[in-house]
Amino acid sequence: MGSVVATTLRAPIMARSNSTRVSSTKKKVKPKSASRTTKRSRALRTAATSDHHELYELSVQCTEAECDFIERAWKQTGRAALPSSLREDFCGTAIASCAWVRRRKSNIAVGVDLDRSVLKWGEQRHWSTLTTAERARLSIHCEDVLTAKTTPVDVVVAMNFSYFLFKERAKLLAYFKRAFTNVRDGGIFICDAYGGSEAHSEQEEERHLDGFTYVWEQHHYNPVNSTVVNYIHFRFADGTELRRAFAYHWRLWTLVELQEILKEAGFGKTVVWWEGTDKKTGSGNGVFRPTTKGEACTGWVAYLVSEKIAVPSRKPAPKSKARTLSA
Helix, strand or coil, X not given: CCCCCHHHCCCCCCCCCCCEEECCCCCCCCCCCCCHHXXXXXXXXXXXXXXXXHHHHHHHCCXXXXXXXXXXXXXXXXXXXXXXXXXXXXXXXXXXXXXXXXXXXXXEEEEEECCHHHHHHHHHHCHHHCCHHHHHCEEEEECCCCCXXXXXXXXXXXXXXXHHHCCCHHHHHHHHHHHHHHEEEEEEEEEXXXXXXXXXXXEEEEEEECCEEEEEEEEEEECCCCEEEEEEEEECCCCCEEEEEEEEEEECCCHHHHHHHHHHHCCCEEEEEEEEECCCCCCEEEEEEEECCCCCCCCEEEEEEEECCCCCCCCCCCCCCCCCCXX
């Protein structure tokens, strides 16, 4: 698929949040005043002193919740034992893979990503904090997810809409077929997707965090081919900004398209996990459940869990013994 920079692969989950929305006219809504502690911590961060990979992880990644969901989805398929082997495609800094090997002594993780510089950052920041035993159970490959050959695992994941970079159906099918190959018989493939009426809008969403503001910009949407251009910016209290710290050139795939292509790739069953609604706020509550019906939300995030059905091996029929006819 050519050289793809990992920093353009991992994106935020912003849908169904209480983030401040800014219209395409870029009129900003005044944020609520921060506490004294927050104001002091914000003053410590500027564009010049901040690392965009660190800010990204602080903004949108929660590896504990990700690992919890993997195990929950696995149990939902009726399996008693927990999964132990994981392949993280488009792994970026491999923070999730590191969390997986820390989770249990029996866990192993494989991370695959094309961007050597991002993998190097992850090595310095995350891999170096692992114990010797944990590090021995982590394998990182600087390769294309379409061609990287690894031992089949219990679970393959492609999170944060990373596979949306495949804009053509044939390429997405090729990736799903590769994922099918990399999952062992009886294993599962997990990916996420986003959508909703506001997914087609050209707008910004702001989320005020401790010391900086995370901005998700939906810069362009083409309804003819369903392609989008999105950016992440980081803004600071001193007025500085890390503009377009991350860029995403994607196709906005629908859930029905994804289910059809996953089936064509070989997966026997795909279940959509839909996020519940907080009755007080009307936003997502962070709890996902299997469903066959979703809500017509302005913005939603869902998981797709696909099973690789194990085909029972057929034993050859026993050869019949030759009979001797008695006289």
